Structure formats: structure tokens, C-alpha cells
Amino acid sequence: MRRTFVVIAAFAAVVLGAAPPARATGKKPSGGITVFAAASLTDSFNAIAKQFEKRYPDVSVKFDFDSSSNLASQIQQGAPADVFASADEANLQKVVDSDDVTATPVVFAKNRLEIAVDKGNPKKIRGLADLDQSGLVVVLCADAVPCGKYATEAFANAGVSVRPASKEENAKATLSKVSLGEADASVVYVTDVKATKGDVTGVKIPDRQNVVATYPIAAVKDTQNSAAAEAWVQFVQSKAAQSTLRKLGFLPP
């Protein structure tokens, strides 16, 4: 049964002309790719895609932005991702361990946490220690999600214990509860706060409490377009893409 499937799949691959890696044939990358990326990369990857498509006009890039943990589970279940960019190393390691990624992941950016509060900071929050007041509505990312894990670390570093009102499914959902005014504060990435262009105010977390988020990227093993997938992985490390990441608040790898 399995063998028949493999034979059929191989036959289909030949008939449909699934492209071998571009470097082998020297072909220019073309076609479409789907990049699975951490929600915190939404703005930067959308901007980088414009640069990328200028450089590779024959390639169109589609995105699936969600929590890295959710994306990793989807890749393990066979979701058609060509590239995976995670907001932490653990979730990329998860798909490496399950043999869904065989390439060596490359760290292309880093990020830090910040407290997001209502515009103008009406509750006068100055640091993590202010977030344990009763009556203050704090929302965090879910424990499985990288930003939730990082926030837990930061609270531990600060010696503060907070009872959140909700644990949201990804960084952008967490932030939206603050920009909608439902929550008084949340802990998200510096870049998320910056991306709201002033809708929320950021309160800095000092370095000794803060956590460095590491963003690795790799092509997915089962990609149908490894030439374009590889081109994307290379491109986010290029000078042009890196300067976009810097501009949006990411730190160098």
C-alpha cells in the first residue's frame, strides 16, 4: 500500500515536473512559496516580500502568520509550508526533531519584550513589578506560544507573579486586546508595539529582566519549490531585508 503510494507520488512528481533544486540546474527561482512565520513577523515579512518580489519577479510569496507553536504543529501534520520562521528556537527544533526540516536553521533576527499599555499610559505603569496590582487587566500570550514563554521568563527574572485575565493565541491577538482597550497591559515584543504606530504605548523592560527572543528560519523538507524557499531563507539574511528588520525594531542576529 505504502509502496504503491510512493510509486504513484514519484510518478506524479516526474509527470508534473516538480522542480529539482535550482542550483542543480542553474534555473532561476520561480513559482509560489508559502512562508509560515511567527505572528510577530507580520509587518516585517510583508515589507520584505515586496523587496523579494522585486528581486525575484517570478516568485510570489504567501504567508501564514500565527503563533510559532501552532505553525510547528501544523507543519508536523503535513501543512504545505515551504519555509518556517519561528519566534523561538524550541519550535523550530520541534520540526527538526520530527524530521520535517532537515536543513540547518539560521538565526536571522532577535527581539526583546516590552510592556504594551493604553495610549499615554493612563495607569502609570513603569515596569513589570506594577503589573501585579489587583484590578489591573493583564493579558499574556498562551504558555505554548513563544511570547508567552518569554514573558514567563521575564516575570521570573523580575520576581513578579501576575495573574493574567486571558492567555491569547499569539502576540498580535494579545496586543489587540490592549489596543481595543479591553486590557490595561500586556507583554509582547518591542516590534509589536512599534508596529501599532502609536496606538499603544510601550514601557521598556530593563535588560536585567528582559529576555532575548531568537528567530531562526529554515526551508521545510517537503517543499515543492526548494529553489524559491532557499532564495527566501537567503534573502531575509541579505542587507536589504536586514535593514528592514532593523527599521521595524528587530535586533541583529
Added chain:
Amino acid sequence: MRRRTRSRPPIAVAILAALAVVFFVVPVVGLLQRAPWSELGDDLTDPVVRDALRLSLVCSLGATALAFVLGLPLAWILARTQLPGRRIVRALVLLPMVLPPVVGGVALLLAFGRRGLVGQYLDDWLGVRLPFTTWGAILAEAFVAMPFFIIVVEAGLRSLDRRYEDAAATLGARGFTTFRRVVLPLIAPSLVAGAALTWARALGEFGATILFAGNLQGETQTMPLAIFVELQTNLGGAIALSLVLLAVSVVVLVSLRDRWFPA
């Protein structure tokens, strides 16, 4: 009874119909074959799973109760009065049935959230906050599920022979007595069917709940939310919860079989 002559369906129709059946059956089989049957006990007693089960029960029953309290009077008015604009009211009430639940969640936030149309006054005047509370989860489920109750009960009231009520009235029963002693028993099957549908829909509610009520274990994390979150870290727990919901759906389907599949 006269036997109808059975016609053989054209082959293409039969194949497409069979495909449709396969399409519905395969996902259920997929779920069942991955079920960790031997660890099911452990998975179901996991604190996250247990809290989700309890909370789902509370919220779905709360939403169903709300449907009785608010939905029954509305169903009666829709069925029995000639109120102008009745059709518009009915259309509005049924809107959540076709509205994507996520849109419902956004709408609820903008209405009952802390800065919402009504929510700001609830907060300022009464100190009531609905988002991130179990009440918020109940409200989100009721918003999505109550229309099922209203539509079924209204149909039940319409099909009721009004002469029973007239007879009760001629025997001297007042309006409410007639309603309680005559109408309610007669529409009991509709009430049960409506409540079952409402309950099942409330139990499965995801989009409006996660948007409006948030997601916190023991407070607002109902079974569908727990499945969504657990899937990322604990596949066994997610499958166990999914099996519970599947079993509930089967029970609802079986108990309503006479209504939906008349022999």
C-alpha cells in the same frame, strides 16, 4: 401503504453521492484511529482538560438557560402576534446563525467590551465587566446559539392548534395559566429539540468566545478553546477533548433522530 418503485440512480450521481459520504466519514475515522484509547483516562483527568470540561458544561447550560428565559418569550411573540416589523426582528434574531462567529465576537467586543457601546456604561455605572469572565463566555455562546432555540420553538408554536388555547380560555383559564398548562406541554418536543440544538451549538462555540471572553484555564477556556491550545503541545489531550465533543454530538443526533429522520 403503496410501495413506491425505486429507481436506480445514474452511475455518476451515485459516485458523487458516495464521495460526499466518504468526505464526511473520513475525518471522523481519522480522529478515532489516532485516539490514544489506553491513555484516555489520564488525558481526561489532566487539569486543563478537566477545567475545560467543567467550564464547557457551565457555559453551555448557562447559554441554554438564557435561551429559555429570553428566547421563549420572543418565539411566542414572533409566532403569535402581528407586531409590525416582525419579519425584520426575525431576520435580525437569526443573523447569528449565518454570521461567522468571529464577526460575532468582534461585534460583542465593540458592544459589551470595556470601551463598547453598552459596555462602557456597564463598567462605569455598575462596575460590570464581561470580557475575560465566565459570564462573557456564556454571553458569547448564547449570542451564537440562541437563534436555534427561537427558530425551533417558534415553529412549534405555529404548528400548534389554537383551538386548544381557545378551549382552555372558554373553561376560564387565564392567559398565563393556559400558556403554562396547555401550550408548554404541547410544545414540549420543540422545547427539548430547540434546547438540545442550542446546547450543542453553545458547546462547540469557538470564534466568538475566544475573541470576546479570551482564553484562561478555569475562567473562559471552554473545550473548543482548550482543543485549539492543547493541539500545539499536547495532541493526546486535544484528541481526548475532541472525542468528548464527538460523543456529545452523536448523543444529540440520536436523541433527535425522530425529529430529523422521520421513518
